[in-house]
Amino acid sequence: MKGFDYIVVGGGSAGCIVAARLVKESNARVLLLEAGSGDYHPVLKMPAGYMKYLASDKYLTMHQTQPQPQLDGRGVIVPQAKVLGGGSTVNAMVYMRGHRQDYAEWNRALRHTGVDWSWEALLPHFTAIEDNDHLGAPDHGVGGPLKVSHLGHFSPLSRAWVKTMQALGIPYTPDFNTGDPFGVGFMQHTIDWRTRKRCSVVDAFIAPLRDDSRLVIETEAQVEEILFEGTEARGVRYRRHGVTHHAEASKETILAAGAYQTPKLLMLSGVGPQDHLAERGIALRHHLPGVGRNLQDHYEVPVVATTRGAFGYYGQDRGWPMIKAGIEYLLFKTGPVTTTGVETCAFFDPLDFRATPTIQM
Known part of the structure; x- marks a missing residue:
């Protein structure tokens, strides 16, 4: 032992x-x-x-x-x-904190715990661990262990999409992490801007x-x-x-251990819904009906289209384009390898551009 x-x-x-x-x-x-x-x-x-x-x-x-x-x-x-x-x-x-309204709802749901889960209470913890490449107080931290930066490369199609969304009435936002991520713009990532490596x-x-x-x-x-x-x-x-x-x-x-393995381990140890444990032949230690239930995930709906020009990264991960991009990254820390391919996004309500965002696009 x-x-x-x-x-x-x-x-x-x-x-x-x-x-x-x-x-x-x-x-x-x-x-x-x-x-x-x-x-x-x-x-x-x-x-x-x-x-x-x-x-x-x-x-x-x-x-x-x-x-x-x-x-x-x-x-x-x-x-x-x-x-x-x-x-x-x-x-x-992608470095994304979410919407302050979500924190307010979590805080209301967990008020019986005596812990403040509000945006205002958690913001100092976010900034304390952050070392941002160019954003600072009050919404961002400098000098923390977690490196946060903009990408080193953007597709021309990403730039065109950000401009198109603005033309449709979605305003540009330079920072999605202020508590109100409404708008369209370029996302930050947990990448060390000095080495261009994952942090x-x-x-x-x-x-x-x-x-x-x-x-x-x-x-x-x-x-x-x-x-x-x-x-x-x-x-x-x-x-x-x-x-x-x-x-x-x-x-x-x-x-x-995460949203799947933590409740699984609890149930294997006899902590969980009594009827479910009995079905699996697991001896009950404590009846806790909420274990393993009410999982909510953030589903995505991919929309795939082709273009008439080479605007994105399709085919860049094989053959000579891959070798060329790899050499550029190793020598100069520039080029397509310095992107995640997840470059831009928009938060909005598709039914009402003035309402609180309901989707992330």
Whole structure:
């Protein structure tokens, strides 16, 4: 049995930040457990590199959903990161905080917790971890560990689209992260403007603690059960490289394994809806009907079209165009590799341009 102050299950964005802050600010001994790999291909450090792995299960778990009547009987695949750093290691790196009204609604829903989840309360936390390339106070931070910048390359079609949306009546916005993202413009990304490389939570929060003995990171570690003493969680049982391990936390066991794996682990440990656990033959430890329910996802509707000219990046990831772009990036840190391909967006209500945004386009 390994002993720690805290055990953090899930080495994604939330788990890495929590583990790092517990070590640095509380002088705690922390075990961070990640089911995915700790190593990833250097191509993922390039802003455009993540596209190479979007259809691969090397760093993603492809969750197959059940057939949905609203989708004409189709069941979509929902990918989830399986690598240290989680989504911040494999995503498109867009830096987007959301709308202040959403925070107000969350705050109302969670007022019984005694914690202030309002935009005003959380803004200092956003700015404290941020190091923006050109935006500053009061909405942005400078000098924090998380690098945020504009992209190094934009498609001519992206520029044309931003101008077209303005002509249709959607105003230009230079910053989507002020709490009111209404408008059209160019998005910022978690990319280090000095190196033109991805800045994941591993780069920002874990790398500075690589040699700190208080933080123990175990990757390829699948947590199978939360261990209880009575009603108190005392640790976890996990499997790594075919060997079962037990770890104990003297203070807290923190679940940060995401919207799918966290409720799954709770239910495997006997915490969840009584009837559902009984159906699966799992002994009930605590009836908690909300576990595993009310999942809401942000669905997207792709609209794909062709152009009469080479305005985008189609075909740029293979053959001579790929080699040329790769050489330009390695030599000068410029060119198509310095984009994520997700360059612009607009927040608006398609039925009323004056109303609070209901879609992100």
